Amino acid sequence: NAGVTQTPKFQVLKTGQSMTLQCAQDMNHNSMYWYRQDPGMGLRLIYYSASEGTTDKGEVPNGYNVSRLNKREFSLRLESAAPSQTSVYFCASCRTWTSGNTIYFGEGSWLTVV
């Protein structure tokens, strides 16, 4: 049961460098999400994709771009990393059922920008 898989798990970047966080889900869900979680805080939505071919901004999209490559994969790109982007990033997908929705999260990616 792979569920939601994201890579890398840990990454250190220098200010100004770029990188892409990869995410894939094997549950055939339409919706996928990227969140960030800062120490001692809740999750904040960066971008989401309601279906293959569509993406929308969340609460904190500045400094990020996303690509919904296909139904399985949803990547997050930092074009020019800044120390303020040091955070834990979670990819997620959502199962929609008659009584509501359930979010399944990846294990997280710890990103440090120095």
Place this chain on the structure above:
Amino acid sequence: GQSLEQPSEVTAVEGAIVQINCTYQTSGFYGLSWYQQHDGGAPTFLSYNALDGLEETGRFSSFLSRSDSYGYLLLQELQMKDSASYFCAVDEYIFGTGTRLKVLA
């Protein structure tokens, strides 16, 4: 703006019952969810309320009152492994500030 407020920390003893509250300032949402997160781990789904009232799932129950803009998670027969952070969420878009639960032996 939209926000969900939770107490920052709750402490209880093993075997007790604890209630974690979530008050919100948002409207037009489908449901209120609850997630558990252990330190260093990913959030995992606990419970969901689409309608007002109580939903029970084993030792965990969740309640929603849209008229009061309020919900809560009830944990019964607390175990040490329940020590974690708990988040409420409105649909998939807005998460609460989180409540750290400490269970004491």
